[in-house]
Amino acid sequence: MGGRNPVTWLGTPSFPKAAHDALGDTQLRRNLRKATTTIRGKRASAVAELADWERLRAAGAAIKDDVLANLDTYLVRLEEAVTARGGVVHWARDAEEANRIVLDLVRAEGADEVVKVKSMATAEIGLNEALEAGGVRAVETDLAELIVQLGDDRPSHILVPAIHRNRAEIRDVFRRRMAEPPASDEPGDLAEAARRHLRRKFLATKVAISGANFAVADTGSVVVVESEGNGRMCLTLPETLITVMGLEKIVPSWPDLEVFLQLLPRSSTAERMNPYTSVWSGVTPGDGPRRFHLVLLDNGRTATLADRVGRQALRCIRCSACLNVCPVYERTGGQAYGSVYPGPIGAILAPQLVDDPHDEQAASLPYASSLCGACYEVCPVRINIPEVLTHLRGKVVEAKGKRTPEAVAMAAAAWMFADARRYEVAQKAGSLSRFLARDGRISHLPWPGSKWTSSRDVPAVPKESFRAWWRRNRG
Amino acid sequence: MDDARGEILARVRAALADRPAPAAVVRDYERSRSVPDPVGLLVERVADYKAIVHRVAEAEVPERIAERLAARGVTTMAVPADVPGPWRAPGVTWLPDEPPLALAELDGVGGVLTGCAAAIAETGTIVLDAGAAQGRRMLSLVPDYHLCVVRADQVAVSVPEALARLEPVRPLTFISGPSATSDIELDRVEGVHGPRTLEVLVSE
Amino acid sequence: MTGPRVALFATCITDTVYPETAKAVLRLLERLGCEVDFPLAQTCCGQMHFNTGYHDHARPLAQAYAEVFAGYDYVVAPSGSCAGMVREIHPGLAGTGPAVERTYELSEFLVDVLGVTDVGAYFPHRVTYHPTCHSLRMLGVGDRPLALLRAVRGLELVELPQAEQCCGFGGTFALKNAETSTAMLADKMRCVQDTGAQVLTAGDNSCLMHIGGGLSRLRTGVRTVHLAEVLASTEEEPWAAATR
Numbered sequence: 001m002g003g004r005n006p007v008t009w010l011g012t013p014s015f016p017k018a019a020h021d022a023l024g025d026t027q028l029r030r031n032l033r034k035a036t037t038t039i040r041g042k043r044a045s046a047v048a049e050l051a052d053w054e055r056l057r058a059a060g061a062a063i064k065d066d067v068l069a070n071l072d073t074y075l076v077r078l079e080e081a082v083t084a085r086g087g088v089v090h091w092a093r094d095a096e097e098a099n100r101i102v103l104d105l106v107r108a109e110g111a112d113e114v115v116k117v118k119s120m121a122t123a124e125i126g127l128n129e130a131l132e133a134g135g136v137r138a139v140e141t142d143l144a145e146l147i148v149q150l151g152d153d154r155p156s157h158i159l160v161p162a163i164h165r166n167r168a169e170i171r172d173v174f175r176r177r178m179a180e181p182p183a184s185d186e187p188g189d190l191a192e193a194a195r196r197h198l199r200r201k202f203l204a205t206k207v208a209i210s211g212a213n214f215a216v217a218d219t220g221s222v223v224v225v226e227s228e229g230n231g232r233m234c235l236t237l238p239e240t241l242i243t244v245m246g247l248e249k250i251v252p253s254w255p256d257l258e259v260f261l262q263l264l265p266r267s268s269t270a271e272r273m274n275p276y277t278s279v280w281s282g283v284t285p286g287d288g289p290r291r292f293h294l295v296l297l298d299n300g301r302t303a304t305l306a307d308r309v310g311r312q313a314l315r316c317i318r319c320s321a322c323l324n325v326c327p328v329y330e331r332t333g334g335q336a337y338g339s340v341y342p343g344p345i346g347a348i349l350a351p352q353l354v355d356d357p358h359d360e361q362a363a364s365l366p367y368a369s370s371l372c373g374a375c376y377e378v379c380p381v382r383i384n385i386p387e388v389l390t391h392l393r394g395k396v397v398e399a400k401g402k403r404t405p406e407a408v409a410m411a412a413a414a415w416m417f418a419d420a421r422r423y424e425v426a427q428k429a430g431s432l433s434r435f436l437a438r439d440g441r442i443s444h445l446p447w448p449g450s451k452w453t454s455s456r457d458v459p460a461v462p463k464e465s466f467r468a469w470w471r472r473n474r475g
Numbered sequence: 476m477d478d479a480r481g482e483i484l485a486r487v488r489a490a491l492a493d494r495p496a497p498a499a500v501v502r503d504y505e506r507s508r509s510v511p512d513p514v515g516l517l518v519e520r521v522a523d524y525k526a527i528v529h530r531v532a533e534a535e536v537p538e539r540i541a542e543r544l545a546a547r548g549v550t551t552m553a554v555p556a557d558v559p560g561p562w563r564a565p566g567v568t569w570l571p572d573e574p575p576l577a578l579a580e581l582d583g584v585g586g587v588l589t590g591c592a593a594a595i596a597e598t599g600t601i602v603l604d605a606g607a608a609q610g611r612r613m614l615s616l617v618p619d620y621h622l623c624v625v626r627a628d629q630v631a632v633s634v635p636e637a638l639a640r641l642e643p644v645r646p647l648t649f650i651s652g653p654s655a656t657s658d659i660e661l662d663r664v665e666g667v668h669g670p671r672t673l674e675v676l677v678s679e
Numbered sequence: 680m681t682g683p684r685v686a687l688f689a690t691c692i693t694d695t696v697y698p699e700t701a702k703a704v705l706r707l708l709e710r711l712g713c714e715v716d717f718p719l720a721q722t723c724c725g726q727m728h729f730n731t732g733y734h735d736h737a738r739p740l741a742q743a744y745a746e747v748f749a750g751y752d753y754v755v756a757p758s759g760s761c762a763g764m765v766r767e768i769h770p771g772l773a774g775t776g777p778a779v780e781r782t783y784e785l786s787e788f789l790v791d792v793l794g795v796t797d798v799g800a801y802f803p804h805r806v807t808y809h810p811t812c813h814s815l816r817m818l819g820v821g822d823r824p825l826a827l828l829r830a831v832r833g834l835e836l837v838e839l840p841q842a843e844q845c846c847g848f849g850g851t852f853a854l855k856n857a858e859t860s861t862a863m864l865a866d867k868m869r870c871v872q873d874t875g876a877q878v879l880t881a882g883d884n885s886c887l888m889h890i891g892g893g894l895s896r897l898r899t900g901v902r903t904v905h906l907a908e909v910l911a912s913t914e915e916e917p918w919a920a921a922t923r
Contacts, residue, residue, distance in 0.1 A: 016855065016856050016857075016858065016859075019856060019858060019859050031660070035660050035662075036661075038660070038661050051505070052503075052504040052505045055501075055503050055504040056504045058501065059500055059502055059503075059504055062498055062499070062500040062501065063500050065495070065497035065498070066497055066500060068495070069491065069497050071487045071491070072484050072487045072488055072491070075483075075484065076484070085644065090479075091479040091480040091483050093479050093483060097479060143658040143659070144658035147658070160657065160661055162658060163661065166660060167660060170659060187656075187659040187660070187662065188664050188665075188666065191656055191664055191666055191667045194667060194668075195666075195667055198668065199668075202668070203578055203582060219643045219644050220644075221643040221644065227654070227655050227656050227657060227658075227667075228654055228655070228656045228667035228668050228669065229616065229667055229668035229669025229670075230667070230668045232616050232668075233616065233668055233669075235612075236611075236612040236613045237578070237613060237616075237617075247487075254643040255635070255638060257638060258635035258638045258639075261634050261638070261649075262634050269657045269661075269663070271524075271651070271663070272598040272599060272651070273595070273598035273599065273600045273634075273649065273651040275524070275650065275651050275652055275654055276649065276650060276654070276669060277647075277649035278646075278647070279643060279646070279648075279649075280647075281643065281644040281646075284605070284645075284646050286575070286611060287605055287612055287646050288612055288646060298483050298486065302483065302486035302489075303486075303490070305487065305490035305491065306489065306490035306492075308493060308495070311490075327844055327845045327847070327863050328856070328859055331859050331862040331863060332859055366732075367851075367852065367855050368859075369849070369852065370812070370845045370847060370848065370849025370850075370852045370860070371850070371852070372816070372845035372849065373815075373816035373817060374812075374816070374843075376816070390730055390732065393730070393731060393732030394732045394733075394734045395732075396732055397731070397732035397733055397734075398732075406731075410728060410731065410733045413728070414728060414733070414736035414739070414740070417723045417725075417740055418722075418739060419722075420719060420720045420722055423691075423722045423723075427695050430695060431695075441892075441895050443896065448854060451853075451854040451857040452857070452892070454861070455857070455864065455893060455896065456864070456889060456892030456893045457891075457892045457895040457896050458888075458892060459696055459697075459888060459891070461696055462696070465694050465695050465698055466689050466694045466698035466701035466702065466717075467689075467694055467717070469702065471719070474717070
């Protein structure tokens with residue numbers, strides 16, 4: 001037990017450095033701009049169709065807050081309901097424990113290959129790598145996951161992990177790795193190639209692994225929301241189904257889904273409803289898998305729950321709307337965040353799951369935002385992402401101590417602002433900068449000001465501040 | 476194995492030591508909505524997602540099934556054993572799922588014919604619950620063509636209205652159009668692993 | 680009849696770097712009948728400290744704000760960002776009170792409190808407006824600035840494409856993630872230039888300093904002018920381009 005939480009990728013540099021590489025990739029920038037621009041407009045119209053959208057958002061947030069506030073009760077209730085309907089519930093404190101549980105279950109079935117439905121929880125714990133190490137091949141069946149897997153790539157988006165690839169790049173990956181390559185780079189041909197590539201796997205594989213979008217505590221019903229039908233294939237054809245679920249994915253009762261089945265599709269793919277949603281409760285004789293295992297995953301969630309401000313991140317239903325509207329994400333792409341959870345939600349979720357204030361990379365994530373608030377505006381469960389970002393920045397500052405150059409500068413500024421007379425003296429000193437200026441502007445400053453003047457001029461501070469003018473004229 | 480369950484529950488209780496008391500859930504959103512023509516809305520919305528949809532008189536259903544299958548040139552159709560007899564149009568080989576069809580057989584048929592448990596007009600969704608005239612889940616999944624008959628009285632306008640009609644402990648499948656993906660450049664294209672053609676007859 | 684007693688919260692950046700904006704607010708509010716004071720004990724709302732994670736340094740600044748501005752009918756700030764800091768963040772740092780509750784961003788104050796959209800301004804230039812993020816999303820000022828601009832005589836208002844996208848300033852974000860900030864700025868500048876506007880206006884000097892710094896570096900000739908200066912400009916006392 002213990003060890004490093006694989007939710008962030010070992011060896012990824014801190015955000016500004018990772019962003020540097022991404023920003024230099026013009027193809028990536030074009031791909032992201034195109035995809036995010038498309039989806040933003042569509043989401044806005046899908047949401048505008050529902051006059052009660054804001055009330056749905058409020059209800060979604062309230063239901064999730066109730067779940068979090070009573071999580072112990074709901075977890076036990078879910079366990080009872082799943083067990084009563086023939087499922088087996090497992091509990092995993094961390095990634096390592098969850099991976100071991102799944103590997104043991106797969107081995108018990110005598111399988112050396114499993115099919116997988118796209119799942120953030122299993123990506124978070126590095127399940128595929130753990131299975132591989134244990135001699136089990138995991139075949140991703142979601143189209144975007146397949147593109148990432150066949151391209152030996154990393155995901156860059158929650159909903160569409162291969163969003164950083166355009167159609168031509170996807171065609172090239174498929175040509176390299178498929179027995180029957182796609183006819184062209186038309187999306188229809190690419191989808192057709194994926195269908196042929198996976199068809200036999202679906203029909204022959206005995207064990208499937210999925211995540212869960214929701215689980216209903218009262219009835220033990222588990223819900224998977226998808227588009228392609230690969231989810232349905234995995235959830236109904238194999239003999240054994242193993243579902244790994246973050247323990248916050250619960251909703252109390254069936255009618256609660258009436259809120260989330262409206263919020264999620266319109267926020268994520270901007271559809272009125274996604275093509276397929278599957279709901280199952282334990283095992284149904286004669287219909288679907290004969291064995292069902294549900295693995296409830298902690299892996300940093302209870303630590304997140306303990307933070308009064310940060311816990312709202314656990315409301316997240318993984319829709320990706322915040323990524324799609326984020327101006328930072330649009331420029332850097334998802335891989336710069338160094339985690340399976342990129343974008344604004346990743347910037348608040350990954351550091352909390354890592355739960356190590358001294359992890360440099362994780363500590364850089366809450367700063368990967370201009371605090372513009374576009375994420376909060378679209379979040380279907382009203383996670384106040386800017387609030388959590390500034391809260392987590394506070395924790396980072398606390399962990400770094402008072403001796404960093406930044407902390408010293410901030411303390412000096414605070415001391416100066418604490419007294420209007422000191423402030424006025426500083427203003428006068430600052431106005432000397434006008435002697436550095438040409439035509440009222442300064443184009444070169446020493447570090448750290450050079451981080452500004454690398455791309456922008458600074459106005460010269462005028463000779464007379466407003467307060468000095470006021471004192472002279474009105475005082 | 477040491478007690479992961481006990482430890483996680485203890486962690487949860489410790490994390491909630493501040494005893495958060497969130498505001499009550501207010502359900503002031505619209506649970507039902509009335510529209511002048513729910514069937515018309517369903518037809519419009521199902522078509523929006525590139526499914527083929529027809530509005531037909533109830534008495535004409537068998538005739539229209541035959542017509543659609545002939546138009547498509549389908550010769551073998553899988554079918555739940557309990558679909559109404561008249562739905563099995565002549566000129567087609569019907570393979571009832573009793574005893575259960577082997578997966579390979581199902582993969583080889585020209586299509587599948589089912590009824591449904593409910594439909595949601597606003598979202599263009601049909602819901603199957605493995606009940607009457609629907610069969611097990613894989614039946615409507617493996618064949619490449621799914622012909623589905625929806626009765627007007629099964630049509631709910633909104634998502635909440637539809638969920639209220641459904642039994643969550645039955646295996647449920649919500650279907651909105653044919654299989655599709657948004658995974659390439661976040662733009663939707665139809666036709667991946669599920670049936671690539673969905674045809675719906677709404678009878679009234 | 681005497682008008683409301685209004686305290687001008689200039690904000691540290693405007694007080695120090697853009698005094699003309701504060702003078703413009705003063706002129707404008709006095710023209711509209713307000714009695715304006717500038718309490719000299721004011722300094723900074725603490726936003727830079729708070730947003731960078733130095734919450735303990737922001738707290739005393741929030742407390743000082745509450746004391747300095749307690750005795751006025753209204754507090755008006757020419758900044759959506761600083762007004763947003765006061766209204767949304769100060770309560771969590773130092774509790775709420777009259778100063779917090781009576782703080783308004785300039786366009787809110789004009790439209791909601793004074794009930795005017797035509798402030799008698801004259802500004803004969805082609806202008807585009809950037810809705811700064813905190814005005815837009817934290818305060819929800821909505822169309823108020825546009826309504827004010829539309830009523831300005833001589834002003835040709837042109838729509839800014841992708842107006843609601845952040846310019847990339849974000850306080851210390853512009854330094855900590857300078858390259859990402861610059862990439863956002865580049866897109867914003869392209870949109871500004873596409874409008875053919877001579878002047879870019881906004882309700883926040885911080886964002887204008889960022890966009891203006893980029894436009895100046897590229898020698899585009901587009902001027903950045905705070906909304907207050909546009910609205911203060913009249914035929915008798917027109918805006919003077921030399922101030923920025």
